[in-house]
Amino acid sequence: MLHDLPAEDLFDAASTRAKAYLASTADRLAAPSPEAVAALARFREPLPAAGTEALDVVRLLDEFGSPATVATTGGRYFGLVMGGALPVTVAANWLAAAWDQNAVFRWTSPVAAELEDVALGWFGELFDLPAGFGGAFVSGSSMASVTALAAARHAVFARAGWDVEEEGLAGAPPVTIVVSEEQHPSILKALSLLGFGRNRCIRVPVDDQGRMRADALPPLDERTIVCIQAGNVNTGAFDPAAEICARAREAGAWVHVDGAFGLWAKAAASRASLSAGFEQADSWSTDAHKWLNVPYDSGLVFVREPKHLRAAMSATAAYLLEGEEGAREPSHFTPEMSxxxxxxEVWAALKHLGRDGVADLVERCCAHARHFARGLQARGYEVLNEVVLNQVLVSFGSPESTRAVIAELQSGGICxxxxxxxxxxxxxxxxxxxWATTAKDVELSLETMDRAARRVAARIENVPMAGRSR
Structure with a gap:
């Protein structure tokens, strides 16, 4: 092993480079240049026989890696529902990396387990979860859905007298899975991983905003799992949870909420009408990287009755120590060991923001979305959805024109x-x-979108352009 530089000096160098990178995100392009992406070829080499000085390793990462990043920590990335990283969470992440804790058991990391307990309690208040709920930290909302639906799978089979963890699915009684026609693909992936299959789902029609139609639900019973959405990935719309959950509870069915970003609306009083009824579900999945703006990765799963989550996830072995009597052992509630x-970072974000700060973060993003919608409409472009949350869909005319505008924006890099x-x-x-998006970012982005649309309209013959008369 090379010992070319004291660790403290190496850490100082890395910190200096990281701080410079973060300071640059407000002004840099949202997408890397083609030249920066091409320069990544510098990393393609045979495994070196001899090691490289640690300072050179960090330098190479920064000089060739930093320019080729997408500026998701800045204020003008609107591609996927991906929050940035609050400064306090970046700092907490650095400290957490130095601690290098394995959060599998309470005895492998008392601090990680304690902060899980505290943060889960705070989420219960923030999301109006039922008393006695259970929860876990996983890699992202996709794995959160896998975990929650594994708990649902355990519960519905247990009602039928079948131990799915021991016996598997071969010969098991049938289970009905109900999803929306506009269900997020991560739910379908979760169902396939759990052995239910994508094509065996009953798909319920949606309305003109992508909300599941409660009047089109099939008959439900105690061997039914219904998946609903808090936040349609295209429109931001919310399924009618109160009505669906009432139907499900009467029939004994399980309701899972895909709340990857929309569940955070529970924190904002002005979104109460959207999020009403979702607390009546049986499980919820969300992602702290989205609206809590913590670093990757940070999925969260919550289950009304923790016993189902524990039954689906726990594993034991002779070499694994038993925890303190009555204390929650993290490993019993997640699919991961190490x-x-x-x-x-999640605790740091919640402690730093408080309930009011989380609500303000959600409200500001929703206000920016409305700003986008008004600005696009004022310029003559068609906004396709009711902007109820943080999602805006816009058409620039024909499919060809719209795709061309998107390509212009992505290659230009302003947003x-x-x-x-x-x-x-x-x-x-x-x-x-x-958190980093400002009204100035929105205005700059609107001007950039308008210019791109005008260039496209001038280039594509016989395609009328909304707003050309301006």
Whole structure:
């Protein structure tokens, strides 16, 4: 091993470079240049026989890696629902990396377990979760859905007298899975991983905003799992949870909420009408990287009755110590054994922001989304959705024109937005979920979008352009 530099000096050098990178994100392009991406070829080499000086390793990462990053920590990345990272969570992440804790058991990291307990209690208050709920920290909202639906799988099979953890699915009684026609693909992936299969789901029609139609639900019973959404990934719309949960509870069915970003609306009083009824579900998945703006990765799962989560997730062995009587052991509630202490940054964000700060973060992003919608409409472009949360869908005319505008924006790098096809319409999707986004960022982005649309309209013959008369 090379010992070319004292560790303290190496850490200082890395910190200096990291701080310079973070300071640059407000002014840099949202997307890396083609030249920066091409320069990543510098990393392609045979495994060196001899080691490299530690300071050179850090230098190479910064000089060739930093320019090729997408500026998701800045204020003009609107591609996916990806928050930035609050400064306090970056600092907590650095400290957590230095601690290098394995959060599998209470005895492998007392601090990680304690912060999990505290943060889970705070989430109970923030999301209006039922008393006695259980929860866990996982890699992201996709794995949170896998974990929650594993608990649901245990519960519905247990009602039928079947031990799915021991016996598997071969020969098991049938289970009905109900999803929305606009269900997020991560739910379908979770169902496939759990052995239910994507094609065996009953898909319920949606309305013109992508909300599941409660009047179109199939018959439900105690061997049914219903997956609903708090925040449609295209429109931000919320399924009618109160009505669906009432139907499910009467029938004994399980309701899971995919709340990757929309569950955070529970923190904002002005969004109460959207989030009403979701507390009546049986499980919830969300992502702290989205609206809590902590570093990757930080998924969260909550279950009304912790016994189902524990039954689906716990594993024992003779060499694993038993924890303190009555204390929650993290490993009994997650699919992972070795895992990083995600609770550290999450606790730091909640402690720093408080309830009011989380609400303000959500409200500001929603206000920016409305700003985008008004600005686009004023320029003559068609906003396709009711902007109830942080999602905006806009068409720039024909599918060809809209795709061309998206390509212009992505190559230009001032702001970054993605594309989608929603209910037959090609659209650009704007997702606002970063603490760093300002009204100035929105205005600059609107001007950039307008210029790109005008260039596209001038280039594509016989395609009328909304707003051309301006």
């Amino acid at each position: 895992r990083r202490a995600r609770s550290i 970054w937005c993605g594309g989608t096809v929603w209910q037959g319409r090609t659209a650009m999707r704007i997702s606002v979920s970063s």
